[in-house]
Amino acid sequence: MREVAILGVGMHPFGAYYSGKSNAEMSLVAGLGALDDAGLTFADVNAAYAGHIFATVMSGTRIMKEFGLTGIPVQRIENASATGSAALREAYLAVSAGHYDVAMVLGFDKMTTMIQSGTAGTAPENMEDAILPAGFFAMWATRRMHERGTKPEHLARIAAKNFNNGAHNPMAQRQAKEHITPEKVLASGMVAWPLTRMMSCPIGDGAACAIVGTVEMAKKLRPGRPVVKIVASTLQSERYERGHIFQGPVVGPARMSVDSSNAVYEQAGVGPKDLDMVQVHDAFVIEELEYYELLGLCKTGEAEKYIEEGAFEIGGSLCAVSTDGGLIARGHPGGPTGLAQIWETTLQLRGEADKRQVRRKNGDLPRLGMCHMMGGGSVCVIHLLQRA
Amino acid sequence: MPDTPRPRQPIKPGFFTVPDDPAQAPKLLGTRCDTCGEYFYPRRAVCAKCMSRKTSEVELDARGTLYSYTFVHLPLFGSTNMEHADGYGVGQIDLPEGPRIQSPLAGKQAEFKVGQALEGELAVLRDDGGTDIMIVRFRPVGEARQ
Numbered sequence: 001m002r003e004v005a006i007l008g009v010g011m012h013p014f015g016a017y018y019s020g021k022s023n024a025e026m027s028l029v030a031g032l033g034a035l036d037d038a039g040l041t042f043a044d045v046n047a048a049y050a051g052h053i054f055a056t057v058m059s060g061t062r063i064m065k066e067f068g069l070t071g072i073p074v075q076r077i078e079n080a081s082a083t084g085s086a087a088l089r090e091a092y093l094a095v096s097a098g099h100y101d102v103a104m105v106l107g108f109d110k111m112t113t114m115i116q117s118g119t120a121g122t123a124p125e126n127m128e129d130a131i132l133p134a135g136f137f138a139m140w141a142t143r144r145m146h147e148r149g150t151k152p153e154h155l156a157r158i159a160a161k162n163f164n165n166g167a168h169n170p171m172a173q174r175q176a177k178e179h180i181t182p183e184k185v186l187a188s189g190m191v192a193w194p195l196t197r198m199m200s201c202p203i204g205d206g207a208a209c210a211i212v213g214t215v216e217m218a219k220k221l222r223p224g225r226p227v228v229k230i231v232a233s234t235l236q237s238e239r240y241e242r243g244h245i246f247q248g249p250v251v252g253p254a255r256m257s258v259d260s261s262n263a264v265y266e267q268a269g270v271g272p273k274d275l276d277m278v279q280v281h282d283a284f285v286i287e288e289l290e291y292y293e294l295l296g297l298c299k300t301g302e303a304e305k306y307i308e309e310g311a312f313e314i315g316g317s318l319c320a321v322s323t324d325g326g327l328i329a330r331g332h333p334g335g336p337t338g339l340a341q342i343w344e345t346t347l348q349l350r351g352e353a354d355k356r357q358v359r360r361k362n363g364d365l366p367r368l369g370m371c372h373m374m375g376g377g378s379v380c381v382i383h384l385l386q387r388a
Numbered sequence: 389m390p391d392t393p394r395p396r397q398p399i400k401p402g403f404f405t406v407p408d409d410p411a412q413a414p415k416l417l418g419t420r421c422d423t424c425g426e427y428f429y430p431r432r433a434v435c436a437k438c439m440s441r442k443t444s445e446v447e448l449d450a451r452g453t454l455y456s457y458t459f460v461h462l463p464l465f466g467s468t469n470m471e472h473a474d475g476y477g478v479g480q481i482d483l484p485e486g487p488r489i490q491s492p493l494a495g496k497q498a499e500f501k502v503g504q505a506l507e508g509e510l511a512v513l514r515d516d517g518g519t520d521i522m523i524v525r526f527r528p529v530g531e532a533r534q
Binding site: 139146191192193 | 426428429430432436437455456457458459460461475480482486488489490497502
């Protein structure tokens with residue numbers, strides 16, 4: 001097994017473009033950006049993994065032709081919201097095993113097109129699909145409020161944090177023009193009680209790309225720049241426990257995030273206290289609250305206390321979470337979402353995150369970041385990125 | 389002459405019964421593992437707990453306790469069939485045999501509380517050329533319990 005590095009990252013800003021931007025157009029910006037960042041051309045790429053959920057069949061292979069026709073293997077990967085993360089994992093496994101030296105991971109999607117065409121997986125004819133994602137995660141919140149006395153204000157504080165982080169991210173879909181307060185989040189209109197519009201991720205479009213290769217290449221291509229290594233990777237599906245819900249496009253038991261995070265901690269020989277920042281699947285804010293505990297950032301039942309202290313803000317006492325705005329503010333087009341987390345974590349570890357730069361208490365650059373995604377069905381995908 | 393009852397059929401076969409007698413409650417179509425005894429809804433061929441292939445089809449009473457719930461204020465994509473003005477309720481309900489199911493709720497938000505007893509009923513979703521298309525909804529029974 002070889003050590004694997006992120007050689008380069010690129011993004012097209014997430015946004016609701018409708019017919020204004022094509023997947024190919026956005027992918028070119030993200031992909032060429034990532035190649036430039038790595039110091040490579042497409043001729044250097046040995047294999048490509050294309051992640052998309054909503055785009056039609058052949059989209060991955062056809063869009064890769066925009067970069068060149070070099071005969072390399074091109075493979076589409078799909079795993080719902082975790083599509084981009086799952087695609088990165090395939091590239092990581094292949095480079096780690098020595099099959100390729102350079103692999104390109106491209107994620108793209110246009111959720112606005114999907115909504116307009118009415119070809120969503122959710123159809124009124126399917127009784128089980130009456131439970132939309134918003135409703136499903138709202139039920140997490142209702143249960144949490146029942147068990148722990150969580151208040152909508154706790155949820156609003158998380159959303160406000162993510163909006164304010166996203167305001168410093170040029171790739172974020174929701175660019176707040178003013179400081180966002182919890183009060184504004186609470187007043188933003190109900191989606192599924194108790195989740196409001198600003199506690200829910202937007203519908204949008206975008207593309208993101210990561211170039212994966214060997215650590216030796218990273219050192220050679222960009223001498224002097226910090227090398228960002230993938231030090232752990234896992235993808236887990238559900239394990240049966242009493243109370244498991246089999247109906248609908250749900251996200252699985254809480255145990256998936258516990259088991260998956262334990263797996264990456266073990267692989268890398270680290271613990272949650274070693275993390276400088278974490279990106280999570282905050283499609284709805286209640287998820288981020290639960291993941292604080294499930295990923296071990298704090299103990300069970302302590303999330304609310306730490307939210308009140310601002311412990312998960314950039315510069316907070318525990319660990320910065322959703323530093324690029326998360327799914328709530330940066331956006332969640334589908335295929336590229338997990339790769340946007342890789343983009344953010346790579347820039348942070350290199351010290352290139354500008355106004356949202358995370359620093360350790362002694363002023364040093366961050367060393368270790370986690371990227372956590374859930375995909376409906378369901379799966380949990382986690383990567384740990386570390387500055388060498 | 390009494391009116392001939394309108395024909396009724398489930399929105400999707402294989403999930404619940406639609407009894408001929410409109411006064412009767414629907415039954416949920418589940419599975420019981422012959423090897424370990426675990427119950428499942430909806431039906432499945434292989435036990436998810438012990439992976440035994442020896443499973444039996446069972447009919448479960450549509451009643452249980454409310455594990456969690458919400459009222460959704462977004463329309464279903466393309467749907468005009470459900471009432472959205474005050475949101476529509478959906479819940480997760482624990483059946484006494486073990487399965488946790490998801491179902492639309494009948495009633496207003498203030499009527500629901502985590503832990504309360506619910507029972508299922510048939511409701512007409514829409515008229516399909518003279519046939520009533522039926523769904524199961526759950527509504528509160530008795531007092532909320534802790």
